Amino acid sequence: MADVTRTPEPFPAEVRAEFRHRPDVVFLNHGSFGSVPRCVQAAQDAWRERLEADPIELIGRRITPLLGEVKRELAAFLGGPPEALGFVTNATEGVNAVLRSLPLQPGDELLCTDHVYNAVLQAMRHRAAETGAKVVVVPVTVPAAGHDRMLAQMLAGVTPRTRLAVIDHVTSVTGMRFPLEAMAKALPSTVTLLADGAHAPGGMPLDLQAIGAPFYAANLHKWVMAPRGSAFLRVGPAERAGIHPCVISRNLGQGFEPEFDWQGTRDFSAWLAVPAALGFLRQLGFERVLRHNHALACWAHRLLVEGLGVEPVSPLDGCCLTSMATVQVPEPLRRFGSVEALQADLRAVDGIEVPVMAWNDRWWFRVSAAVHNLPEHYERLLQAMQRRLRG
Numbered sequence: 001m002a003d004v005t006r007t008p009e010p011f012p013a014e015v016r017a018e019f020r021h022r023p024d025v026v027f028l029n030h031g032s033f034g035s036v037p038r039c040v041q042a043a044q045d046a047w048r049e050r051l052e053a054d055p056i057e058l059i060g061r062r063i064t065p066l067l068g069e070v071k072r073e074l075a076a077f078l079g080g081p082p083e084a085l086g087f088v089t090n091a092t093e094g095v096n097a098v099l100r101s102l103p104l105q106p107g108d109e110l111l112c113t114d115h116v117y118n119a120v121l122q123a124m125r126h127r128a129a130e131t132g133a134k135v136v137v138v139p140v141t142v143p144a145a146g147h148d149r150m151l152a153q154m155l156a157g158v159t160p161r162t163r164l165a166v167i168d169h170v171t172s173v174t175g176m177r178f179p180l181e182a183m184a185k186a187l188p189s190t191v192t193l194l195a196d197g198a199h200a201p202g203g204m205p206l207d208l209q210a211i212g213a214p215f216y217a218a219n220l221h222k223w224v225m226a227p228r229g230s231a232f233l234r235v236g237p238a239e240r241a242g243i244h245p246c247v248i249s250r251n252l253g254q255g256f257e258p259e260f261d262w263q264g265t266r267d268f269s270a271w272l273a274v275p276a277a278l279g280f281l282r283q284l285g286f287e288r289v290l291r292h293n294h295a296l297a298c299w300a301h302r303l304l305v306e307g308l309g310v311e312p313v314s315p316l317d318g319c320c321l322t323s324m325a326t327v328q329v330p331e332p333l334r335r336f337g338s339v340e341a342l343q344a345d346l347r348a349v350d351g352i353e354v355p356v357m358a359w360n361d362r363w364w365f366r367v368s369a370a371v372h373n374l375p376e377h378y379e380r381l382l383q384a385m386q387r388r389l390r391g
Ligand SMILES: Cc1ncc(COP(=O)(O)O)c(C=O)c1O
Pocket: 031, 032, 090, 091, 092, 093, 117, 119, 120, 168, 170, 171, 172, 196, 198, 199, 219
């Protein structure tokens, strides 16, 4: 467990120089859209050059083996076989592919928690409206008391009609790691688990084979720091035959891998640059990256909670955190009128980019801890909040 009283050793300046953030902005929102290091951008640019130089050869004849090589590297990183992986452009697309593929009957229940990402909830509602199924949103209370209670609360929503459980591995607004492994084991065999791992790869230790969720949709453009548009859907062996991508194209009926490999002409460079992002993580030392980001998130969590005198959303020991931490906005700051207004004020006055979000009748802000962040970034945010609290 991280020592929440100490800041980790920052990454050296040459590593932080790989990121091109504006020098006048304190960037505390790696979690939303990631941040692409120069070396990974260069690898994507090189792929674009190659594709441009020889499109028929590389796209027309060789795209399947090229994507296959990427899948092999990615599978070694994530755990499990490469043939379980289908490339998508973002986690939302992966979730939609599963929702659209599963046969649903009127009265079937689709379960999620009240921490669910809103885009995912919309996709669930849309599919439910099409099929007569029902979305059941089960509350998982905060402050979270730890994983055992969270698991019990999620399972309380399961009924004999539950067909699918969509569980976030790491939640968006509340920035918490959910007990996905335990959920995968505890669910009855009549319920299919779709894990939303948008924030998980590169953000926490992960072995998808060990988790064993039949469906796992995730982004590589957040914490793996691959180019935007690189994401995957991992599907278990028993489910692969029934799952189709959102874009039905010429390989329909040829199986999971051919269908996902070809969804029409696309810019393949983001997926092809994934090995460069994995190489960057290896070069930094992946264990070190995880340790650094988690320790920084835990330290910042405590700094901000104590400095603002608010109740923490999860235990201060960091047991529910990965590389992000969410903190309640003190009530007096609701005088800004909207979360957007407070977020814009932090950016305009203090040059701080941090997401402020409304959830469950309260306001929250979420800090990310990435290899380009420094402890002083969170201290500046605390000072900016405290100044606003003074009036
Ligand atoms: C928990 C969660 N799920 C899904 C998504 C969707 O990711 P994307 O917009 O890349 O599809 C996000 C985005 O931040 C998220 O936080």
